[in-house]
Amino acid sequence: MAAKTWMDLSYLAISIGLTAWVAHTLFRNGQVFLDDALGNERLALSVNRLLVVGFYLLNLGYAAVAIRVSGTVATATDAVQTLSVKIGLVLLVLGVVHMGNLYVLSRFRRRRLLDAAPPPVAPSLVLPKLDG
Amino acid sequence: MTPGRLTVLYDGGCPLCRAAQRWLAGRAQLVPLDFVDARTARYPGLDLLGDVTVVADTGAVYRGDSAWLVCLWALDGYRSLAVRLAGPRLRPLARRVVRTAAALRGGYRQSCDDDACR
Numbered sequence: 001m002a003a004k005t006w007m008d009l010s011y012l013a014i015s016i017g018l019t020a021w022v023a024h025t026l027f028r029n030g031q032v033f034l035d036d037a038l039g040n041e042r043l044a045l046s047v048n049r050l051l052v053v054g055f056y057l058l059n060l061g062y063a064a065v066a067i068r069v070s071g072t073v074a075t076a077t078d079a080v081q082t083l084s085v086k087i088g089l090v091l092l093v094l095g096v097v098h099m100g101n102l103y104v105l106s107r108f109r110r111r112r113l114l115d116a117a118p119p120p121v122a123p124s125l126v127l128p129k130l131d132g
Numbered sequence: 133m134t135p136g137r138l139t140v141l142y143d144g145g146c147p148l149c150r151a152a153q154r155w156l157a158g159r160a161q162l163v164p165l166d167f168v169d170a171r172t173a174r175y176p177g178l179d180l181l182g183d184v185t186v187v188a189d190t191g192a193v194y195r196g197d198s199a200w201l202v203c204l205w206a207l208d209g210y211r212s213l214a215v216r217l218a219g220p221r222l223r224p225l226a227r228r229v230v231r232t233a234a235a236l237r238g239g240y241r242q243s244c245d246d247d248a249c250r
Contacts, residue, residue: 126191
């Protein structure tokens with residue numbers, strides 16, 4: 001097989017493997033964070049699963065679209081370099097999606113904590129009994 | 133203990149306080165605010181006309197800048213601002229602003245007794 005075919009196959013295998021590994025890691029380690037962010041374990045589990053599905057779709061979709069190479073890939077060196085750039089891009093996309101996710105969820109979490117927060121100042125005095 | 137309801141005692145004889153009351157009443161509230169004109173309210177042992185006062189249903193009484201911060205805390209969308217203003221860096225600023233407003237109010241109030249400015 002030509003160098004380009006090998007490169008494409010490796011690219012797909014690495015992209016799929018990476019996506020699966022990252023999705024699995026996120027699913028396992030994100031559960032506690034989601035529980036805290038959403039305040040409801042069942043909802044958090046559901047959101048976690050949905051996020052993993054979205055994550056697969058987005059990354060595999062991107063990897064599939066980005067498989068095309070514009071220049072020629074004649075030698076093994078060319079193939080390794082091109083593969084590296086492509087995998088790098090997949091990793092960057094994974095990173096950006098992951099950070100965006102964390103940002104949105106941490107906003108949820110902040111909002112939830114704020115909703116339950118007591119007044120930020122101490123009372124000047126406390127009445128023993130309310131009248132009226 | 134977190135209050136479930138707050139009574140805001142404001143000076144109905146001062147335009148600034150009435151404007152503040154209208155502003156507060158117009159915002160969405162996470163913790164319901166009840167407004168009572170301090171001239172008609174009676175809480176033994178409290179000078180209600182001197183400073184804006186907030187009495188929580190838990191019996192906690194907040195005065196001056198604390199009262200303002202609790203009001204902001206009770207509003208939807210202003211809670212994070214209240215928490216930030218109550219922090220050690222911004223609290224002195226909040227205190228100065230409220231004190232300045234109270235001084236302005238004192239000036240106004242003298243010419244606005246008996247609802248002359250309503």
